[in-house]
Amino acid sequence: MVSFSGHVLPVLATIMVWFFATGLIAWAANAPRRSFVRSLVLAGVAGVGGLAMIVASHTMTGIAGATIGFAGALAIWGWHELAFLTGGVTGPRRESQAPEVRGLARFRQASAAVIHHEIALAATAAMLIVLAWGQPNPIGAQVFALLFGLRLLSKLNLYAGVPNASTDILPRHLAYLTSYFGPNRFTALLGLSIAGTITLAVWLGVLAAMAPAGGPETRATLLFALAALGAIEHLFFALPLRDGALWGWAIAAREKRAHTNAMRGL
Numbered sequence: 001m002v003s004f005s006g007h008v009l010p011v012l013a014t015i016m017v018w019f020f021a022t023g024l025i026a027w028a029a030n031a032p033r034r035s036f037v038r039s040l041v042l043a044g045v046a047g048v049g050g051l052a053m054i055v056a057s058h059t060m061t062g063i064a065g066a067t068i069g070f071a072g073a074l075a076i077w078g079w080h081e082l083a084f085l086t087g088g089v090t091g092p093r094r095e096s097q098a099p100e101v102r103g104l105a106r107f108r109q110a111s112a113a114v115i116h117h118e119i120a121l122a123a124t125a126a127m128l129i130v131l132a133w134g135q136p137n138p139i140g141a142q143v144f145a146l147l148f149g150l151r152l153l154s155k156l157n158l159y160a161g162v163p164n165a166s167t168d169i170l171p172r173h174l175a176y177l178t179s180y181f182g183p184n185r186f187t188a189l190l191g192l193s194i195a196g197t198i199t200l201a202v203w204l205g206v207l208a209a210m211a212p213a214g215g216p217e218t219r220a221t222l223l224f225a226l227a228a229l230g231a232i233e234h235l236f237f238a239l240p241l242r243d244g245a246l247w248g249w250a251i252a253a254r255e256k257r258a259h260t261n262a263m264r265g266l
Contacts, residue, residue: 050075
């Protein structure tokens with residue numbers, strides 16, 4: 001049975017955290033480069049704190065444990081995202097795709113542009129899974145692994161090509177990454193991804209509705225909310241919607257700075 005406190009509130013909280021955290025990361029990544037070191041240090045402190053929160057939550061089976069582990073995983077994830085968007089952890093290739101490459105050579109170049117970030121995410125996911133193995137509350141590892149899987153699927157879709165590869169949030173210093181995007185088209189991979197993420201969200205939603213009240217209910221609902229957001233993200237790939245429509249407030253400083261620089265150049 002669906003309840004307000006056990007299901008609705010966790011979903012609303014997840015949406016709010018997703019919206020404002022994404023905007024904050026986009027704002028920091030689009031700020032002047034001189035601020036990147038400070039932002040990464042602060043995000044690193046938050047990430048280390050997130051790890052401590054996850055470890056502390058492993059033996060907490062109630063709602064508090066679910067919330068703490070969830071928040072800890074998001075803090076670590078945010079650290080990784082900021083490291084990527086500031087250009088601190090991307091890959092050894094930091095230039096546009098060579099126009100003549102095709103097939104396996106194109107995949108190698110695209111992989112080289114982001115491989116360090118993928119390795120860092122995979123290593124973190126593996127570490128969290130090992131730490132959570134056999135623990136009564138593995139929500140931190142579950143959240144991070146789910147986010148990693150959804151993000152990897154998104155990148156594969158962008159590489160194959162999607163009808164709407166919105167890049168409003170992508171900072172200008174990473175603009176070269178768009179050269180690795182596939183053509184604007186609806187692929188079988190995108191269709192399967194949409195169907196798969198929706199199926200996953202529905203399955204987790206059923207588990208959340210059937211879970212016992214308290215910690216199990218909250219953990220399942222938080223995972224459902226993240227899976228649902230992942231499904232919506234893949235739906236956005238097929239719809240004519242722009243990131244700026246949601247996070248224009250976060251990237252407004254970039255546009256203002258670009259306008260100021262242009263005026264100075266006159």
